[in-house]
Amino acid sequence: MSEFxxxxxxxxxxxxxxxxxxxxxxxxxxxxxxxxxxxxxxxMVVDTFELGKVLILYGSIMFTEKDEYFYHEMLAHVGxxxxxxxxxxxxxxxxxxxxxxxxxxxxSVEHVxxxxxxxxxxxxxxxxFPNIASSFDDPRVSVHFEDGAKFVRESKDRYDVxxxxxxxxxGPATTIFSREFYQSIKEHLxxxxxxxxxxESPFYHAQFISGLFDDLKKVFPYVRxxxxxxxxxxxxxxxxAFASLGVDHxxxxxxxxxxxxxxxxxxxxxxxxxxxxxxxxxxxxxD
Ligand code: SAM
Numbered sequence: 001m002s003e004f005x006x007x008x009x010x011x012x013x014x015x016x017x018x019x020x021x022x023x024x025x026x027x028x029x030x031x032x033x034x035x036x037x038x039x040x041x042x043x044m045v046v047d048t049f050e051l052g053k054v055l056i057l058y059g060s061i062m063f064t065e066k067d068e069y070f071y072h073e074m075l076a077h078v079g080x081x082x083x084x085x086x087x088x089x090x091x092x093x094x095x096x097x098x099x100x101x102x103x104x105x106x107x108s109v110e111h112v113x114x115x116x117x118x119x120x121x122x123x124x125x126x127x128x129f130p131n132i133a134s135s136f137d138d139p140r141v142s143v144h145f146e147d148g149a150k151f152v153r154e155s156k157d158r159y160d161v162x163x164x165x166x167x168x169x170x171g172p173a174t175t176i177f178s179r180e181f182y183q184s185i186k187e188h189l190x191x192x193x194x195x196x197x198x199x200e201s202p203f204y205h206a207q208f209i210s211g212l213f214d215d216l217k218k219v220f221p222y223v224r225x226x227x228x229x230x231x232x233x234x235x236x237x238x239x240x241a242f243a244s245l246g247v248d249h250x251x252x253x254x255x256x257x258x259x260x261x262x263x264x265x266x267x268x269x270x271x272x273x274x275x276x277x278x279x280x281x282x283x284x285x286x287d
Pocket of ligand 1: 061062063071092093094095096115116117118121146147148149165166167168172173174175176198
């Protein structure tokens, strides 16, 4: 052991994401790989001892390498398998490419439009997270850099499945959490069309979630919440909104036909995720 060992050891550098400025998740950083900002938000990529590399936007954790597949598989495959044969898919947000990677595993898919307001998120994800951003070069994929709300207002296209893989409802993402936005999405759905949106944590965001589900129920005839785990998100209990013109949330096919492996999703979890604790049923006005 040399006398300089203590100066060579990793820094005692920590990151905390606070929820409501009162509680939070804290982890030790091995290295800061990128720190900068785009026109829309601060962007950081850090390497950590426990969670792998982490993408942080505006101080908020987007995903960690250790748990990203929990979120991306449960967001993507519940919507994709609830549809009888999804061919055309729209992803609003999701510039990291994780949801896109999962959608592209479905052989029925013919075309995907991904609309993220921030081209820097795509660039940085491709550079630091090639396993997550692995489908941007798939020939079925078109990427658009603009506000998702503007895209759906102006587009005439229709989709079998629409995902809202947005950041939290602050800053540029406020436009993609409004009733007008859901109304525009509804107008872009095909007959058996399905929309799935990430919808925050019932443990910390009760009021927001009640408002969101009230809005969705005013727009869509069929609306259900489902839940899954997401260890690096506030409370670890994460919710998703499933909305459709009528098609129910149950899986219509099994995962045998997918191109690529699944580490989290399976049909049993798909069905079970729609069972809600009583306090959450009350929050979303569900029996
Ligand atoms: N799953 C993550 C989470 O819940 O923490 C979010 C994934 S993804 C990184 C969120 C993306 O939404 C970001 O890349 C951000 O640029 C994009 N975004 C925010 N507002 C947007 C808007 N109005 N239109 C399109 N994309 C938007």
